[in-house]
Amino acid sequence: MRQHSAGFTLLELIAGGALVAMGVSAVMPSLFRNMRQGEVDRYTQQLETGLFSLRAKLGQQKTSCTLKFEGAELTTFKSPKDLLEMKTHPERIECCNSDIKAANQAKNIDSGCTSGPNVGSLLAENLSGIEKDRVIRDRSLRLIEQEGTSISDAVEVAVNLENYELTPPGTSTMSDDLIFLIRSKESDQSKLRTRCLQISGTGTIFSASWNDTQSRCEK
Structure with a gap:
């Protein structure tokens, strides 16, 4: 005798799809809120x-x-x-110390201050290579390290x-x-x-x- 494999009727598929859609619509607002809060x-x-x-x-x-x-x-x-x-507004943080004053005086600038993100570049002007990169990285001052992120x-x-x-x-x-x-x-x-x-x-x-x-x- 011929056997037929069990399957879903069209009505059962429609009902199942409707239940899934209802479940998704119920949890989506909560998922979006959690994403925004995150x-x-x-x-x-x-x-x-x-x-x-x-x-x-x-x-x-x-x-x-x-x-x-x-x-x-x-x-x-x-x-x-x-x-x-501060990437486009370095003036949002102004910093002062003796090293900045000395670097400015070498450029005939009578000030012990400069914008925070530019401190490293100012102090590294007479350096080169790895040492210059290190001073720019370590001596620059800003509020947030990674700016313009998603x-x-x-x-x-x-x-x-x-x-x-x-x-x-x-x-x-x-x-x-x-x-x-x-x-x-x-x-x-x-x-x-x-x-x-x-x-x-x-x-x-x-x-x-x-x-x-x-x-x-x-x-």
């Missing part, structure tokens, strides 16, 4: 790492720097490239102060803490957390979530 968290980590690195370099190089954030307000969010990143394009940031002074070893004499807010560019912010980084006068860096109701960083 972008915020990764950029926050990049900024925090940059701050730790800057603080360490200031101590090693005995350098003072002033961070400049034009139009800074905690209620005004901007793209990182328009507020924090993650930075997915977030927006706000800062509370237009100017913030840092002295060796990464401390500050300013009375107000420096606060960064980082959030997704996603239009529906209600289900996403805004992250914050807070730097105190002692150089302590505190990473947390932003409580908009109480206007403070909290775990």
Whole structure:
């Protein structure tokens, strides 16, 4: 007797496809939220790492720097490239030390300061080869090491102060803490957390979530 292999009817296939579509549509919003939140968290980590690195370099190089954030307000969010990143705006961090002063004097410039990203190039002008590359890499100063990434394009940031002074070893004499807010560019912010980084006068860096109701960083 002839045997027929078991299979699905067209109606069963349609019903199964509908169930799969319903399941996917149910989880997709959550997946997208997790993806957007992950972008915020990764950029926050990049900024925090940059701050730790800057603080360490200031101590090693005995350098003072002033961070400049034009139009800074905690209620005004901007793209990182328009507020924090320094590739096209090196003037956003001005740094001063005795090595910079000596290098400037050799060029008949009466100043002990220059923009942070240009410190390495200034100090390496009379060097060559591997040593020049090392000085440019190690002595240049900026807030974020990797700029213009896909993650930075997915977030927006706000800062509370237009100017913030840092002295060796990464401390500050300013009375107000420096606060960064980082959030997704996603239009529906209600289900996403805004992250914050807070730097105190002692150089302590505190990473947390932003409580908009109480206007403070909290775990």
